Amino acid sequence: xxxxxxxxxxxxxxxxxxxxxxxxxxxxxxxxxxxxxxxxxxxxxxxxxxxxxxxxxxxxxxxxxxxxxxxxxxxxxxxxxxxxxxxxxxxxxxxxxxxxxxxxxxxxxxxxxxxxxxxxxxxxxxxxxxxxxxxxxxxxxxxxxxxxxxxxxxxxxxxxxxxxxxxxxxxxxxxxxxxxxxxxxxxxxxxxxxxxxxxxxxxxxxxxxxxxxxxxxxxxxxxxxxxxxxxxxxxxxxxxxxxxxxxxxxxxxxxxxxxxxxxxxxxxxxxxxxxxxxxxxxxxxxxxxxxxxxxxxxxxxxxxxxxxxxxxxxxxxxxxxxxxxxxxxxxxxxxxxxxxxxxxxxxxxxxxxxxxxxxxxxxxxxxxxxxxxxxxxxxxxxxxxxxxxxxxxxxxxxxxxx
Amino acid sequence: xxxxxxxxxxxxxxxxxxxxxxxxxxxxxxxxxxxxxxxxxxxxxxxxxxxxxxxxxxxxxxxxxxxxxxxxxxxxxxxxxxxxxxxxxxxxxxxxxxxxxxxxxxxxxxxxxxxxxxxxxxxxxxxxxxxxxxxxxxxxxxxxxxxxxxxxxxxxxxxxxxxxxxxxxxxxxxxxxxxxxxxxxxxxxxxxxxxxxxxxxxxxxxxxxxxxxxxxxxxxxxxxxxxxxxxxxxxxxxxxxxxxxxxxxxxxxxxxxxxxxxxxxxxxxxxxxxxxxxxxxxxxxxxxxxxxxxxxxxxxxxxxxxxxxxxxxxxxxxxxxxxxxxxxxxxxxxxxxxxxxxxxxxxxxxxxxxxxxxxxxxxxxxxxxxxxxxxxxxxxxxxxxxxxxxxxxxxxxxxxxx
Numbered sequence: 161x162x163x164x165x166x167x168x169x170x171x172x173x174x175x176x177x178x179x180x181x182x183x184x185x186x187x188x189x190x191x192x193x194x195x196x197x198x199x200x201x202x203x204x205x206x207x208x209x210x211x212x213x214x215x216x217x218x219x220x221x222x223x224x225x226x227x228x229x230x231x232x233x234x235x236x237x238x239x240x241x242x243x244x245x246x247x248x249x250x251x252x253x254x255x256x257x258x259x260x261x262x263x264x265x266x267x268x269x270x271x272x273x274x275x276x277x278x279x280x281x282x283x284x285x286x287x288x289x290x291x292x293x294x295x296x297x298x299x300x301x302x303x304x305x306x307x308x309x310x311x312x313x314x315x316x317x318x319x320x321x322x323x324x325x326x327x328x329x330x331x332x333x334x335x336x337x338x339x340x341x342x343x344x345x346x347x348x349x350x351x352x353x354x355x356x357x358x359x360x361x362x363x364x365x366x367x368x369x370x371x372x373x374x375x376x377x378x379x380x381x382x383x384x385x386x387x388x389x390x391x392x393x394x395x396x397x398x399x400x401x402x403x404x405x406x407x408x409x410x411x412x413x414x415x416x417x418x419x420x421x422x423x424x425x426x427x428x429x430x431x432x433x434x435x436x437x438x439x440x441x442x443x444x445x446x447x448x449x450x451x452x453x454x455x456x457x458x459x460x461x462x463x464x465x466x467x468x469x470x471x472x473x474x475x476x477x478x479x480x481x482x483x484x485x486x487x488x489x490x491x492x493x494x495x496x497x498x499x500x501x502x503x504x505x506x507x508x509x510x511x512x513x514x515x516x517x518x519x520x521x522x523x524x525x526x527x528x529x530x531x532x533x534x535x536x537x538x539x540x541x542x543x544x545x546x547x548x549x550x551x552x553x554x555x556x557x558x559x560x561x562x
Numbered sequence: 563x564x565x566x567x568x569x570x571x572x573x574x575x576x577x578x579x580x581x582x583x584x585x586x587x588x589x590x591x592x593x594x595x596x597x598x599x600x601x602x603x604x605x606x607x608x609x610x611x612x613x614x615x616x617x618x619x620x621x622x623x624x625x626x627x628x629x630x631x632x633x634x635x636x637x638x639x640x641x642x643x644x645x646x647x648x649x650x651x652x653x654x655x656x657x658x659x660x661x662x663x664x665x666x667x668x669x670x671x672x673x674x675x676x677x678x679x680x681x682x683x684x685x686x687x688x689x690x691x692x693x694x695x696x697x698x699x700x701x702x703x704x705x706x707x708x709x710x711x712x713x714x715x716x717x718x719x720x721x722x723x724x725x726x727x728x729x730x731x732x733x734x735x736x737x738x739x740x741x742x743x744x745x746x747x748x749x750x751x752x753x754x755x756x757x758x759x760x761x762x763x764x765x766x767x768x769x770x771x772x773x774x775x776x777x778x779x780x781x782x783x784x785x786x787x788x789x790x791x792x793x794x795x796x797x798x799x800x801x802x803x804x805x806x807x808x809x810x811x812x813x814x815x816x817x818x819x820x821x822x823x824x825x826x827x828x829x830x831x832x833x834x835x836x837x838x839x840x841x842x843x844x845x846x847x848x849x850x851x852x853x854x855x856x857x858x859x860x861x862x863x864x865x866x867x868x869x870x871x872x873x874x875x876x877x878x879x880x881x882x883x884x885x886x887x888x889x890x891x892x893x894x895x896x897x898x899x900x901x902x903x904x905x906x907x908x909x910x911x912x913x914x915x916x917x918x919x920x921x922x923x924x925x926x927x928x929x930x931x932x933x934x935x936x937x938x939x940x941x942x943x944x945x946x947x948x949x950x951x952x953x954x955x956x957x958x959x960x961x962x963x964x
Binding site: 196197200201202204205225226230233234241483486496500501502505508511514515516520 | 598599600602603604605606607627628632635636637641642643644885886888898902903904906907910911913914916917918920921922
């Protein structure tokens with residue numbers, strides 16, 4: 161379980177297979193984001209239909225609503241979401257730093273105010289680990305301290321070092337939970353007597369069902385990240401690792417530089433997850449630099465705004481040019497939006513504010529990124545990633561705004 | 563084409579088969595409403611998945627946006643919506659009377675103000691027929707003058723008689739269109755040069771592809787309706803007929819009385835479509851009184867409000883009782899909402915304002931009515947409709963509000 165096999169490489173680009181308790185994830189892979197336990201506007205059947213193999217859910221959001229205890233009593237996150245394939249939960253760190261109102265970080269953890277009801281909550285490394293254990297995703301993430309992409313060296317070092325100390329605490333807590341320690345005493349304000357028919361004690365995860373991945377911080381400072389990486393690898397034997405604190409405001413060339421500099425230092429046997437990255441051109445650039453896994457809300461968020469990824473670059477379906485356009489959104493795509501209806505119809509749905517438009521463009525954009533990852537896998541296995549990427553950029557990038 | 567075969571009866575209740583250009587509709591049947599060319603929140607695949615065989619689209623809405631010319635140039639309504647099964651368009655009459663701002667009815671037709679852009683438009687019997695011809699649904703409806711359910715006899719007689727005169731004009735226009743008269747000169751303000759790839763002339767319908775059904779008016783006055791029915795049947799040879807102006811404010815017993823009184827007078831060979839009726843108990847009561855076809859926005863509108871039809875009566879999923887309820891929404895249902903997730907999860911989607919909740923409850927409610935119609939077909943074929951209806955009511959109706 162939690163095995164990763166690199167099956168082909170082409171320069172730093174890799175194609176592999178990640179074995180998880182709920183199934184196999186072929187990499188490179190894009191994971192759609194189910195913020196509140198649902199990939200916005202898409203159902204489990206939709207996700208299976210577009211070929212999603214791994215879905216991310218946000219620990220922060222699920223903790224504040226409906227609460228991890230409710231989800232545990234309803235059978236855990238897989239059953240709650242109706243999703244029987246692999247799941248990953250983030251640590252809640254990123255949302256605390258980006259969404260919560262007032263918050264205070266100290267060595268113990270983060271105190272923050274829920275964006276839903278204003279209640280004061282505390283997220284410690286231990287608590288983040290317990291919440292994720294109750295949610296029961298295949299992959300849990302260690303709590304990290306996220307700073308803006310342009311943070312100076314001192315700020316970045318402070319956050320990276322705290323992240324390492326927190327990692328150690330997360331790993332210890334994960335080990336005691338895996339060893340069978342009960343969470344009975346840790347119930348938060350969400351706790352309530354179980355209903356008839358619900359599990360009487362949280363089913364939670366088991367050592368065979370959940371692994372914990374560390375998150376590397378260090379801002380745009382390569383030497384900080386290199387140092388943190390070394391210490392991270394000393395802290396435990398991991399089954400994967402994440403690169404956090406990138407794509408958070410720093411210029412793209414900086415992100416590319418950091419990825420390229422880190423790549424030779426990353427253990428080849430571990431899958432590498434670049435958090436929060438999800439525009440097509442960024443996926444291609446990151447795979448080129450050895451990244452295996454991605455997540456981002458871009459496909460669904462942009463889809464709801466009428467923006468669609470296509471082989472010829474992005475387009476916005478609200479554009480009046482599409483009013484009577486009988487063509488499919490993207491002729492190379494096999495999703496329902498592209499096979500059942502025309503651009504003219506999709507534009508009508510947006511102009512008429514119909515819910516179906518939000519869903520069809522979300523569905524298409526997720527399908528687009530999953531197909532893009534599949535194309536990259538094929539190109540890597542053919543040892544032709546470089547020429548594939550050149551061709552892909554030639555077609556996707558120069559497109560005039562549409 | 564447009565053949566209706568009654569296959570079984572049980573008292574006034576009938577089960578039959580309506581053959582239409584785009585497929586067969588087994589009756590009794592419920593048709594979901596695609597107001598703006600989309601059944602709100604549901605895709606063509608969803609509709610196929612829940613077993614919809616006939617979908618209604620609103621002529622008024624499609625006329626004001628995007629315009630019938632746009633739809634015709636995009637290949638007609640079937641292709642526009644991505645729906646290859648039978649379609650019915652209403653005449654626009656009901657929406658003009660219920661939605662439009664200021665409106666003026668005279669013998670020529672209705673002048674009204676678009677609810678979208680405030681523009682002044684005129685709907686005559688000829689124009690309503692032309693618009694529907696361009697849309698190209700299997701069944702078009704004649705323009706009718708709708709009055710409130712409690713209209714007095716004089717008002718109801720005036721509207722019923724105008725509806726008959728308009729029917730004659732609709733039928734004449736439909737005949738000239740079916741005989742091949744071009745609509746080239748009738749382009750409205752929506753007209754624009756066709757794009758490359760679009761049909762250069764509207765594909766429109768053909769006599770083999772569209773039939774026109776009359777609508778019977780007369781309010782709650784049985785003798786008015788009886789008289790109007792006789793004159794309607796003299797005006798042409800129809801392939802079906804609709805009962806309009808019911809379920810528009812009159813008490814339910816009044817509607818039941820009108821249906822029961824009319825039933826023996828309706829030609830048995832014509833399918834009978836009761837417009838705008840769509841609550842489960844109303845479907846059962848109307849099938850009991852010889853009705854074959856129904857449409858209503860209730861399943862999708864109520865679904866979006868969190869209200870679900872179930873075998874044990876309606877429930878509202880927002881209710882706090884469902885917070886940790888692991889049961890399916892309706893254990894007897896086979897839709898995605900009922901098979902993939904729990905009531906607890908569906909409630910979470912509504913509380914968290916997630917789009918998926920709107921869709922899953924809409925999907926379920928439409929599936930519920932389609933399954934209800936299928937159950938009624940089976941009961942009629944077994945000549946056991948009465949006892950089936952008793953059993954159904956015993957379970958569905960007394961339910962306490964949930």
